[in-house]
Amino acid sequence: xxxxxxxxxxxxxxxxxxxxxxxxxxxxxxxxxxxxxxxxxxxxxxxxxxxxxxxxxxxxxxxxxxxxxxxxxxxxxxxxxxxxxxxxxxxxxxxxxxxxxxxxxxxxxxxxxxxxxxxxxxxxxxxxxxxxxxxxxxxxxxxxxxxxxxxxxxxxxxxxxxxxxxxxxxxxxxxxxxxxxxxxxxxxxxxxxxxxxxxxxxxxxxxxxxxxxxxxxxxxxxxxxxxxxxxxxxxxxxxxxxxxxxxxxxxxxxxxxxxxxxxxxxxxxxxxxxxxxxxxxxxxxxxxxxxxxxxxxxxxxxxxxxxxxxxxxxxxxxxxxxxxxxxxxxxxxxxxxxxxxxxxxxxxxxxxxxxxxxxxxxxxxxxxxxxxxxxxxxxxxxxxxxxxxxxxxxxxxxxxxxxxxxxxxxxxxxxxxxxxxxxxxxxxxxxxxxxxxxxxxxxxxxxxxxx
Numbered sequence: 001x002x003x004x005x006x007x008x009x010x011x012x013x014x015x016x017x018x019x020x021x022x023x024x025x026x027x028x029x030x031x032x033x034x035x036x037x038x039x040x041x042x043x044x045x046x047x048x049x050x051x052x053x054x055x056x057x058x059x060x061x062x063x064x065x066x067x068x069x070x071x072x073x074x075x076x077x078x079x080x081x082x083x084x085x086x087x088x089x090x091x092x093x094x095x096x097x098x099x100x101x102x103x104x105x106x107x108x109x110x111x112x113x114x115x116x117x118x119x120x121x122x123x124x125x126x127x128x129x130x131x132x133x134x135x136x137x138x139x140x141x142x143x144x145x146x147x148x149x150x151x152x153x154x155x156x157x158x159x160x161x162x163x164x165x166x167x168x169x170x171x172x173x174x175x176x177x178x179x180x181x182x183x184x185x186x187x188x189x190x191x192x193x194x195x196x197x198x199x200x201x202x203x204x205x206x207x208x209x210x211x212x213x214x215x216x217x218x219x220x221x222x223x224x225x226x227x228x229x230x231x232x233x234x235x236x237x238x239x240x241x242x243x244x245x246x247x248x249x250x251x252x253x254x255x256x257x258x259x260x261x262x263x264x265x266x267x268x269x270x271x272x273x274x275x276x277x278x279x280x281x282x283x284x285x286x287x288x289x290x291x292x293x294x295x296x297x298x299x300x301x302x303x304x305x306x307x308x309x310x311x312x313x314x315x316x317x318x319x320x321x322x323x324x325x326x327x328x329x330x331x332x333x334x335x336x337x338x339x340x341x342x343x344x345x346x347x348x349x350x351x352x353x354x355x356x357x358x359x360x361x362x363x364x365x366x367x368x369x370x371x372x373x374x375x376x377x378x379x380x381x382x383x384x385x386x387x388x389x390x391x392x393x394x395x396x397x398x399x400x401x402x403x404x405x406x407x408x409x410x411x412x413x414x415x416x417x418x419x420x421x422x423x424x425x426x427x428x429x430x431x432x433x434x435x436x437x438x439x440x441x442x443x444x445x446x447x448x449x450x451x
Contacts, residue, residue, distance in 0.1 A: 001100060001121065002043070002126065005178060006035060007195055008300050010391070011059055012184035014195055016130055018119065020098025025049040026072075027117060027130050028180055029062035030238040031246050031331050037069060047072045049095060051102070053132025053180060054114040055080070055239045057145045057232035058187055058300070059331050065245055077115025078106045079354070082240045089115065095390060104166045107134045109160020110187075111236075114153075116168065118175075128176035129199070134160070136179040137166055138192035140208040140221060144186070145228050146234075157218040169209065173200025184297055186232075189225060191383060224382050229398075231303035235333050246330055253326050255339030257314065260349040262341045267313045270338055271306055274316040275325055276345075278423035282358040282439060286316065286348055291427040294321060299332045303423075304398050309333045309434035315340040357403030357425045360439040366413065375413045378425045383417070388444065397421045401430055412437050419443040 002019040008030060016027040019040055024045040026036050040047050047070040050063050054077070063074045064084060074086040075095070088319060089095075093104035101120040108114055110133040121127040133141035143156035151159075175198060181187050182195040190207060203209055211217040258266065266272060272289040274281055275298065281291040292301050294317075306313070313336060317325050322340045341348065349355060361369075375392040377384050384394040392415075395403050407429075414422040414429075419441045426439045440447075 001127075003119075003178075004039065005138050005195060006039075009184075010180045010294075010296075011300065011331065012191070012297070013059060014180055014182065015179065016093070016178060018097065018100075018102070019043060019045050020100040023048045023118065025095075025097055025100045025102065026053055026066060028053055028056070028132065029066050031060045031062045031065065031309075033062040033069065033246075036066060040070075046070075048097060050074045051117050051130070052076050053116065053134070054111045055082075055236050056133075057228070058181075058185065058238050060235055060243065060333050061239050062246075063239075068245075074105040075104075077113045079108075080113040084242055094120075100268045105129075107131075107160075107163035107167050107261065109143055109156055109158075109163045109363060110134055111146040112156075114141070114163070115197065118171070124258055126171050126175045128178055129168065129171060130178045130180075131168065132180040133187045134163060135177060135202065135206075136181060136185075136188050136191045137177065137194045137197040137202070138206055139190040140164065140206070142188055142225055142228075143221065144225055145232055147188065153222060154218055157221050157301075158214055159329060160221070161214045161217045164209065169199065169203060171199050173198060173203065175199045177202055184300075186226070186228060186300065226380055226382065229300070229304045229399075230307050231332060234309055238333050241248070244335065246327070248328060249335050250323065250332050253335070253337040255325055256322075256342035257339040258342065259348060259353065261339070262314065262348075263310070265338050266309075268312070270314045272314050273302065274345075274427075275321065276316065276318055278419050279441070281423060281427065282360045282441065284345060284355040284357055285427070286345060287354065287356045288431055289316060289427065290431060291423050293420060293423075294318070295326040296418075298325075299328045300328060301397075301421075301424065302334065303332045306334070310336050313337045316344055319344065356430065358423065358430065358439050359435065359437065360426075360441050361413075363431060363440065363442045364450050366440050367447065367450060371411075372407070373411045373438070375415050375440075376407065376425075377415045378421050379416050390446045397404075397425050400425050401432065404429065404432060404434065407434065407436070409436065413440055414438070415440045416443045418445050 006015040020358045043413040089104040096110045103118040105116045144153040177197045274289045378397040416422040
């Protein structure tokens with residue numbers, strides 16, 4: 001038996017490779033499948049099945065490309081419907097993998113087709129359960145993402161309670177829990193930084209599993225849920241359908257643009273994303289561009305801020321990051337990248353283009369300020385702490401454009417945890433014509449380091 005968790009930090013997503021006696025399966029693959037193919041080649045195994053825990057909302061899965069490349073059978077759980085051929089597993093149906101058995105456990109709640117996969121060892125004893133978005137470390141899947149029109153979120157939360165208590169928590173305490181996501185995913189609200197646990201640990205520590213009854217569970221799970229990004233529902237539809245191979249997407253979008261071509265795309269309304277670090281962006285950037293850096297949850301924030309998947313996008317990246325950026329966008333369904341500025345900001349300046357900078361202050365100087373300017377914390381409402389300082393207000397980044405009038409006419413400070421989100425917010429505000437703000441670089445983390 002060999003199990004490998006393949007964790008993608010920018011999506012906080014866990015895919016899995018399981019192997020026994022020359023056969024392997026992949027659970028919840030991302031769209032860029034080379035890592036799975038290479039692993040199978042290195043270990044000289046044949047990928048037999050591609051197990052999907054559900055139709056994912058936060059990324060486009062790699063099941064179709066992986067099946068084309070390997071001939072492996074795609075498996076979804078009961079009630080699943082799609083526009084391509086797949087095997088619909090029955091509840092508690094077992095699949096042979098070398099000397100092991102994998103049992104499908106239908107666990108509706110996060111979505112109606114949600115299915116966990118229980119791995120039995122060579123003695124047919126429960127060893128590990130791959131829980132997708134049904135059970136996380138420290139949390140459970142949110143029940144408000146499904147596009148189902150017949151059941152409301154309370155109904156789905158009730159189904160989730162039944163699924164967890166009848167199918168998952170009845171397993172032995174020693175069974176390893178391998179979830180579909182870690183901290184940072186918007187598929188839950190209280191995910192741990194840990195990406196594996198045990199049934200026993202979750203039974204003792206998971207707030208949702210500690211609720212005394214179904215009604216309390218439903219209330220707890222639905223409390224303080226942030227609105228899901230609109231691209232979630234669109235990704236579910238993509239994952240139910242046939243979609244273009246990633247190689248074809250790259251061949252169309254990996255286009256180097258001259259400064260003149262870049263200007264033309266800007267004039268035609270392309271959304272320009274500068275993916276460099278927030279530090280570099282604050283120092284100088286091309287006016288009209290939005291900073292969403294590689295070094296954070298890049299794809300998640302593009303999906304949050306760019307509502308239409310068909311929006312034409314042009315990129316400014318660090319040299320050598322162009323292909324990776326296009327792949328990250330394709331992972332969440334954005335397939336209209338027109339190209340990238342060849343030579344980046346430097347070539348723009350060489351050709352006479354103007355640059356701007358983001359008004360900023362470092363944490364030590366912010367702490368020594370003697371003004372009384374208000375502070376705008378752009379983190380999500382569940383992260384906001386109004387006890388940090390006086391005169392602080394929460395306007396989440398996802399709402400900054402709609403609530404820009406709340407900034408007032410006086411100067412404000414922009415603050416977040418690390419400086420990542422506040423820089424994004426600052427770039428949006430400057431593009432909208434506002435300049436009455438100062439970005440606190442390093443954010444709350446830097447303030448605490450210098451306390």
